[in-house]
Amino acid sequence: MRTSIATVCISGTLEDKMLACARAGFDGIEIFEQDLLVSPLSPEEIRARADRLGLTLDLYQPFRDFEGVEEAVLLENLRRAEAKFRLMNRLGIDTMLLCSNVGTATIDDDGLAAEQLRRLGDLAASYGVRIAYEALAWGKFVNTYGHSWEIVRKVDHPAVGLCLDSFHILSRGDDPSGIEDIPAAKIFFVQLADAPVLSMDILSWSRHYRVFPGEGGFDMVAFMKHLVRSGYDGPVSLEIFNDVFRQSDVERTAVDGLRSLLWLQDRAAAGLHGENHPMELRTMPDVRPPAGLDYAEIRTDEPESVARMLAQLGFEFCGQHRRKPVQLWAQGGVRVILNGQRAGGAAPAISGLGFQVEDPHGAVERAVGLKATPVARHNTADEQELRGVSAPDGTEVFFAPTAQRPAWVEEFGAGGSGGPGGSGNAGDLVTRVDHVNLAQPWQSFDEAVLFYESVLRLETRPATEVPSPMGLVRSQVMRTADGSVRLALNIVPHVLEDAASGPQSYPEHIAFQASDILAVARRAVAAGMNFLQVPQNYYEDLAARYPLDAPTLATLQELNLLYERDGNGEFLHFYTETIGNLFLEVVERRHGYEGYGAQNAPVRLAAQYERNRLRRR
């Protein structure tokens, strides 16, 4: 598949944009008129530069408000078009996007529109260019792809065809399956955009909130399959109007965009298995979602305080790495690594996650194929080689084989009485990592969603918003269907990010699942754990909210436990104090509770805010 992207998607000057698209690996670009007319480069220079970068110039866009007009207006429109055709000749672009008329159409007559497009087609042909007619979702008379195709069929001119745009089709809830019935030769261009499910006017939605395929709520894979089945084999181009992308790092956003097309090809190919179509889809090693977490890694210069918390939760020290300042702690099959390398004085934080996958080699290959950055890691000959990539938020994602007792633990000398295996002791009340909560800068949130979706095959769940003293925190859960891996991506409110301490000052955490949270909490109390203190007011509200008996309430309060219900399900959890950018949580899920205690999250955020401020004073 030929990949392309409209220059309007990304930030910077036209030069910046072209360079970033070439570096990311796009085959071509659409020149968005605005980018050209503010550029000091001449059309010839742009053409030469694209050539040097190995980029084709696939489309000139947009041309607006042409058809359905009085003759005098039409003549003026043809004059405008001719100037653009001349410009396209200089650029070496053979296709122009024509949007269905929004502003000046006065005559609702398909026959007239077709006749006017035919005249445009004649003019275009005389310049050796062609017109890709697109139905905007808010076009005055033409706003569905079905209608634009009717008109193009009426035009019946070799220089006039269709442009299909997934946003304009899917935003209206239109059925894209009709694309399969359009002759491929009449589809001149295809633009793709995904979007979050929002209920607002389509124009605002389109102009500000589009995202790359896989980052929104449209079924882009199904759309792609219809397109492939139509026999279309031209460029597939991203046209994303997104306020954040427009102001973010251009190279990074370009890579994010290309990743979306790589992911989409892979998924569409999987869905078209065995079918034969002209378009060749690039695929990657097929990997299954991870079966669980092999380990969580915490980066810290001073492992003592984190180690103490782990011990209080029942973890045992399994040993020091034979060569590096790295400790392994475990409880049954739950392993936590405290890594003193490269901490450089930074506060303790989650630095890496090891995911258990069937085929670690294939998973790395897939991740790298999806343009993820490999993590540099030194290995001596006798050490287990673990390979991984960087997630957009900087977390290192490693791929480990699925094993009860992984080989790499042998690199750690024996420490405490226990071992990092899966057999477990009677005291192993922590049974697994329930979820990991990672802070995301708002600029890279959409990128992170696509990363975890494409690289780890996680699924997105509906996002929630949690009030806190410093603003609303948006929380997006991504997980495997079976719940074996669950990540909560939290978008950090802006104020925090502006603080001197940077975006990471929003603490992240690892939540452990316990079979008996009361026992874990009591053991932690006995071991002197500093719990996050839950206010009395919370328990009084709890008593009003749920018909809990007095002894239960007293126990919850005594142990600083939080409580939430969801149908029959019950959720009990507690938090530790925060050390650096890290705290820990222990949860117990009863009767199939599937949430994350969202109602209680404000209590935690307020308490952490208060403590953090007291410490700064």
Place this chain on the structure above:
Amino acid sequence: MRTSIATVCISGTLEDKMLACARAGFDGIEIFEQDLLVSPLSPEEIRARADRLGLTLDLYQPFRDFEGVEEAVLLENLRRAEAKFRLMNRLGIDTMLLCSNVGTATIDDDGLAAEQLRRLGDLAASYGVRIAYEALAWGKFVNTYGHSWEIVRKVDHPAVGLCLDSFHILSRGDDPSGIEDIPAAKIFFVQLADAPVLSMDILSWSRHYRVFPGEGGFDMVAFMKHLVRSGYDGPVSLEIFNDVFRQSDVERTAVDGLRSLLWLQDRAAAGLHGENHPMELRTMPDVRPPAGLDYAEIRTDEPESVARMLAQLGFEFCGQHRRKPVQLWAQGGVRVILNGQRAGGAAPAISGLGFQVEDPHGAVERAVGLKATPVARHNTADEQELRGVSAPDGTEVFFAPTAQRPAWVEEFGAGGSGGPGGSGNAGDLVTRVDHVNLAQPWQSFDEAVLFYESVLRLETRPATEVPSPMGLVRSQVMRTADGSVRLALNIVPHVLEDAASGPQSYPEHIAFQASDILAVARRAVAAGMNFLQVPQNYYEDLAARYPLDAPTLATLQELNLLYERDGNGEFLHFYTETIGNLFLEVVERRHGYEGYGAQNAPVRLAAQYERNRLRRR
């Protein structure tokens, strides 16, 4: 009027919020339940603290999903309510907000709802509290204030009345005039919120985009007038869910909120002139919008470069201030002050604007009454006293009498051949300040709109969005009806703000109006002016866009002039280079053109971005 505000409007802990509201000058607050239950303060401590701060606790909210349910659910709801009544007794709050049922209502029967509310009223009365029933715009069965009033009338219980919320009424396009017909004694509470005109689902709109009265698109003054005419005399409270306010400085946001209520009282009182109602509205000196700009002040340590630009545009040096390192430049009645005080090495920037008003003393009094911060200014006995206040973006706003030749110019020794009077020379091609473009940090944009509206009586015009290499720039024009003063407030894209140079790195400018822009441009060329260079591609597009003849196009291009049409109107303008955070613009408006060249702004932003980057390399 008793002013109040819900704690959910602002950021921080409950303690922070209470302190900020008291300092801003609110009479009372609504306790939003979430803020209480995450607080370490007991209800008794909260009550005592409010008392010490001189704040009344006006409302406890929200209580949800009560009425229209089966008996078993009702009993559970009464149990929930009773726990809250006990809590309210401890807090000393006598009114609870009850939202119309959204989630659990199953029976659409006004009679049943009334009967259930009556039972709640009996219970409330036994605790000495009362219920203010509010129709949420998205309530399941009850979602208009008319309907909630019908039910309350049916309930006919002294402890059950109405809560009216402007958002829930105006967001649905409902007619608020019916408020006048509700007996004042049955209106237990009133909440106010404004909102920008958006077309999205009401729930999202309400939860994220509400703003303080005067900052949005609702007719809040008309709403207020209906309320006053009803005879209501209780608290009028702000309930604003706004993502930005929730993460902004709490004290500043509280002041912004109080300002909105002061403005609203003043405007409502003006509209109710001569009528007699129980509610006493606080008013301020009535001032008319400014008649023009007395001067613009530029803060700079090195006045030479800015002075050179002014001279190239035909301004003359009128002299140095007799006591301070301040220069006065003028062209006819257009005056620019170059102020070397307090520049402290900072880049040249717009630091102050002098507005010509009929009654400078009243204008200052009004501004200070609206909680604007007075600007400290030293005056010696023989100097003209100019008084002013700080705008939210830091610009100093001064109030000067309307005069052709203001008295303060006498403080400047005679310099060049001209004088800063209004009589003018033949060479005075610049006739007035057309508009001033000020950068606004996104956190204080809404505050700025209300400030200029309330303090200067400027009107808002529809906002536009301008694409730039670093993101979309939102531009909001505020002006007097007659156009004598025009400000363009630009929200700075986020990336710029993150840069080391801070939010002010987005350049601001003063646009001068010329009677003959070609002559001004030619004179500037002759004087060696550095124009902002406009790319060739722009002129080629212009030729395609408008039927301009070749000589006109050649002249435009030769002089780096930009061009835009609007119906019959024509707009010609050019920009100077940027010095520090400042550049200048000259415009000519022909045939009643009323815009600001928005189509050309991207050309300017791209050229400035490119130059800025080149300079940094």
